[in-house]
Amino acid sequence: MAGLEDLYKEIxxxxxxxxxxxxxxxxxxxxxxxxxxxxxxxxxxxxxxVEDEVITEVAIGGQGCSISQASASMMSAAIKGKSLAEVRExxxxxxxxxxxxxxxxxxxxxxxxxxxxxxxxxxxxxxKGVVKYPVRIKCATLGWNTLAEALQS
Amino acid sequence: xxDAGQPTLDTAAVRADFPIFDGPVNGRExxxxxxxxTSQKPRQVLDSMHAFYVxxxxxxxxxxYYLSDQASRRMEGARTKVARFIGATEAEEVxxxxxxxxxxxxxxxxWGRANLQAGxxxxxxxxxxHANIVPWHMLAAERGIExxxxxxxxxxxxxxxxxxxxxxxxxxVSFTAMSNVLGTLTPVARIAEAAHAAGALVAIDACQYVPHxxxxxxxxxxxxxxxxxxxxCGPTGVGVLWARREILEAMPPFLGGGGMIAxxxxxxxxxxxxxxxxxxxxxxxxxxxxxxxxxxxxxGLGMEAVRRHEVELTSYFLRTIKERHGDDVTVHGPSEPSxxxxxxxxxxxxxxxxDLSQVLDEHGVNVRxxxxxxxxxxxxxxxxxxxxxxxYIYNNESDVDRLVEALDDASDLFSF
Ligand SMILES: Cc1ncc(COP(=O)(O)O)c(C=O)c1O
Numbered sequence: 406m407a408g409l410e411d412l413y414k415e416i417x418x419x420x421x422x423x424x425x426x427x428x429x430x431x432x433x434x435x436x437x438x439x440x441x442x443x444x445x446x447x448x449x450x451x452x453x454x455v456e457d458e459v460i461t462e463v464a465i466g467g468q469g470c471s472i473s474q475a476s477a478s479m480m481s482a483a484i485k486g487k488s489l490a491e492v493r494e495x496x497x498x499x500x501x502x503x504x505x506x507x508x509x510x511x512x513x514x515x516x517x518x519x520x521x522x523x524x525x526x527x528x529x530x531x532x533k534g535v536v537k538y539p540v541r542i543k544c545a546t547l548g549w550n551t552l553a554e555a556l557q558s
Numbered sequence: 559x560x561d562a563g564q565p566t567l568d569t570a571a572v573r574a575d576f577p578i579f580d581g582p583v584n585g586r587e588x589x590x591x592x593x594x595x596t597s598q599k600p601r602q603v604l605d606s607m608h609a610f611y612v613x614x615x616x617x618x619x620x621x622x623y624y625l626s627d628q629a630s631r632r633m634e635g636a637r638t639k640v641a642r643f644i645g646a647t648e649a650e651e652v653x654x655x656x657x658x659x660x661x662x663x664x665x666x667x668x669w670g671r672a673n674l675q676a677g678x679x680x681x682x683x684x685x686x687x688h689a690n691i692v693p694w695h696m697l698a699a700e701r702g703i704e705x706x707x708x709x710x711x712x713x714x715x716x717x718x719x720x721x722x723x724x725x726x727x728x729x730x731v732s733f734t735a736m737s738n739v740l741g742t743l744t745p746v747a748r749i750a751e752a753a754h755a756a757g758a759l760v761a762i763d764a765c766q767y768v769p770h771x772x773x774x775x776x777x778x779x780x781x782x783x784x785x786x787x788x789x790x791c792g793p794t795g796v797g798v799l800w801a802r803r804e805i806l807e808a809m810p811p812f813l814g815g816g817g818m819i820a821x822x823x824x825x826x827x828x829x830x831x832x833x834x835x836x837x838x839x840x841x842x843x844x845x846x847x848x849x850x851x852x853x854x855x856x857x858g859l860g861m862e863a864v865r866r867h868e869v870e871l872t873s874y875f876l877r878t879i880k881e882r883h884g885d886d887v888t889v890h891g892p893s894e895p896s897x898x899x900x901x902x903x904x905x906x907x908x909x910x911x912x913d914l915s916q917v918l919d920e921h922g923v924n925v926r927x928x929x930x931x932x933x934x935x936x937x938x939x940x941x942x943x944x945x946x947x948x949x950y951i952y953n954n955e956s957d958v959d960r961l962v963e964a965l966d967d968a969s970d971l972f973s974f
Contacts, residue, residue: 408920413913413971445912445928446942468942470912471972544912 411534412541413471417479420528421471426481428464430454435462436558440551442543447473449548451481451555458489465548472532472541477548479528489556496549498524502533503542567859567867569954575600575855576952586922589960593950594738594766594901595926596788599852603791606851607844618843619817619834633843636850637833643853644783645774646800650832653799653806654846658765659689661784661799664836665732665761666693668812669782669805674729676702681724681731681758683708683716684938687738688931690763694732708733710938714740714891714898721749725756732760735767735778739932739946740891741872741901743767750779759805765789769950770868770899772861781805787845792852796845799836806832813838864951871949872900875958879904882962886969890939900949903930903939906965909972911945917971918945921964 430437430452440449447469454462463481467474480499484492535545573579576598579588590598610632616625618633634649641649655661670693674680680694684707694705706724711717714737725731731753735746750760761782767773768783769790775783782805787796801809811818811829815838820828829835856864872895879887888905892898906914911927918925925947929936936942947961 409917409971412916418971446933446936447912448942470910472912538916541912541916 412538414531414534416528416531417471417475420475420478420482424465424474424478426463426465426478426485428452429466430462430464435464436555438551438554438558439467440547440554442469442473442547444543445470447544447547449473449477449551451477451548451551453484453552453555455489455556460484460487460489460492469547470541470544472535473544473547476532476545477551479532480548480552483527483529484552492552492556494524495526495529496553498526499529499532499549500546502526502530503536503545564866565860565863566870567863567951569867569952572859573952573954575602577601577604579952583922589921589923589957591947591949591953591957591961592924592926593769593953594789594930594946594948596794597769597791597950598952599793599848600791600855602855603793603848603851607793607848610844610847615844617840629843632847632850633841636846636853639850639853639857640798641800643773643857644768644800645776648803651800651803651806653801653833653836654841655784655797655799655836656795656842657788657797658763658784658786659797661797662689662732662761662763663693664799664812665782665784665801666697668809668836669759670694670697670703670730671701672808672810674701674703677704679704679706679728681706681708681728681733681753683733683744684710685716685737685740685742685932685935686732686734687763687765688933689765690732690734691934707934710935713893714742716742716744718745718749721752722756725753725758728753728756728758730759730761732763732782734763734765736764736770736899736901737891737932737935738766738901739903739930739935739944741898742891743771743897743899746778746780754779766899766901769856771865775800787849787852790849790852791855792849793845795842796849798849803832806836811835811838815839817841859951867951868900868949869895871953871955871958872898874955875900875902875947875949878955878958879962883965887965890944900953901946902948903944903946905941905944907969907972909968911943913972914945914965914968917968918961918964921960921967923961923964925961 435452435454437452448467450466452464463485465477465481535541578598614628616629618630637652638649641652709717753760759781762780764783764785768785782801788794818838820830886907890903915925915927927945928943
């Protein structure tokens with residue numbers, strides 16, 4: 406519908422309808438964290454199995470709005486098989502994709518264009534539209550924040 | 559309540575009093591359906607606050623000078639208006655707080671600490687706003703009091719079948735007079751009577767009640783009542799605790815500081831008379847004046863008419879949304895308009911409330927999505943969140959139509 410296509414990109418809706426890597430992993434060996442958005446009740450559960458600094462398995466559970474669930478699904482697809490260093494870079498790139506735009510909105514006439522992220526974001530780029538809807542940034546980053554917690558646990 | 563032939567509201571005239579409806583908001587005509595969150599403010603309220611600042615601004619109860627006296631008079635005038643509005647017998651029983659949340663915390667922290675010991679029971683309900691749960695959890699952690707909960711039964715009503723058991727040995731029953739999620743009007747007088755018979759005091763969270771129904775304390779029969787100014791056309795920053803004089807007099811003060819003392823020495827202090835005993839520090843004077851103007855405004859409309867309008871629009875809402883969307887929509891709470899207020903938590907197909915409210919916003923339709931500060935109730939309902947539309951004096955049938963139509967778009971985008 407008019408106006409919302411930036412937010413609800415086809416690929417985002419696709420991940421919401423058919424979430425990837427849905428399920429649970431046995432803990433241990435997997436690590437696990439549950440993220441909660443206290444404002445709206447969105448929940449994302451992240452399970453990751455790490456072997457030799459590489460994420461070999463990932464599973465996602467939880468419930469919530471399209472943005473929180475699609476973002477977690479896209480994240481799971483993006484991090485599977487990646488090294489922890491690569492995952493950290495991805496996470497930073499995704500978050501800065503959102504906050505870079507926040508800054509450029511606040512500071513319109515600076516003339517400085519946001520730096521393109523150096524990491525290949527692939528499908529994750531589709532979440533860029535979220536920056537126009539500040540309330541939803543928390544939904545979009547919930548999966549990534551929960552992943553960070555799972556990796557620390 | 560909806561007696562045929564009785565005057566209801568002229569919503570066009572009401573809307574004209576609210577500047578926010580003058581122009582487009584974010585480029586769209588505003589359909590404001592979140593008055594349970596906070597109401598919009600009429601010009602009369604905004605003007606009264608402006609007038610206070612330009613004509614009478616000074617601190618209150620401080621100086622012998624003219625301006626300070628003017629400020630005090632306006633503030634105390636507002637107290638008298640609020641007292642009359644709720645049917646209090648004395649203005650001194652009206653304590654101004656920051657909001658209903660602070661009023662409920664005041665009950666728990668002051669009355670609760672002075673009167674409750676380990677093992678004492680406080681009875682709440684599962685439909686409470688967090689503001690009437692967390693202060694009691696805090697006291698339970700500190701004092702070891704027992705919390706008991708009235709459950710939810712048929713059609714969004716409280717389940718009172720085990721009320722006598724719950725009340726046995728209870729010291730206080732504290733519950734909402736109208737649910738901010740389900741719209742349920744609870745049987746306040748009946749619960750109050752049973753509680754008193756069991757030797758317990760009664761507090762109500764009237765946040766959603768006072769703005770929407772004629773409030774007669776004598777009929778409600780409660781001992782404490784809390785509500786917020788900003789949900790009844792008043793400004794943010796001011797709320798009310800009402801309680802019976804004997805209870806307030808026996809309670810220790812809540813916050814300490816200026817304004818609440820009779821005398822202070824290096825060894826201690828004595829407290830001021832009511833209501834000042836509970837109003838430490840400079841109060842939100844302009845906001846209190848604004849609340850007084852809000853009460854005048856609602857009195858001008860007539861609370862009977864306000865309630866009739868809401869019952870009529872509630873009937874229209876329930877009928878229209880069902881006619882258009884049938885089983886695709888579930889509205890929580892009582893199905894009988896006379897047993898509820900105009901607050902509707904609803905589900906639409908499988909569309910998540912967040913997505914629903916985003917799509918509706920695209921049509922200028924403002925509804926809230928989330929747990930509405932009632933997480934235990936969400937759990938009872940078996941949902942993580944709901945979308946919530948709520949009505950007030952400026953809403954009309956066209957607002958309901960716009961919401962009902964906009965739902966189709968959510969369906970196009972999300973049904974699968
Ligand atoms: C039933 C109920 N109780 C308490 C509150 C808290 O009100 P406030 O945030 O103004 O203190 C609200 C408002 O959200 C409410 O609806």
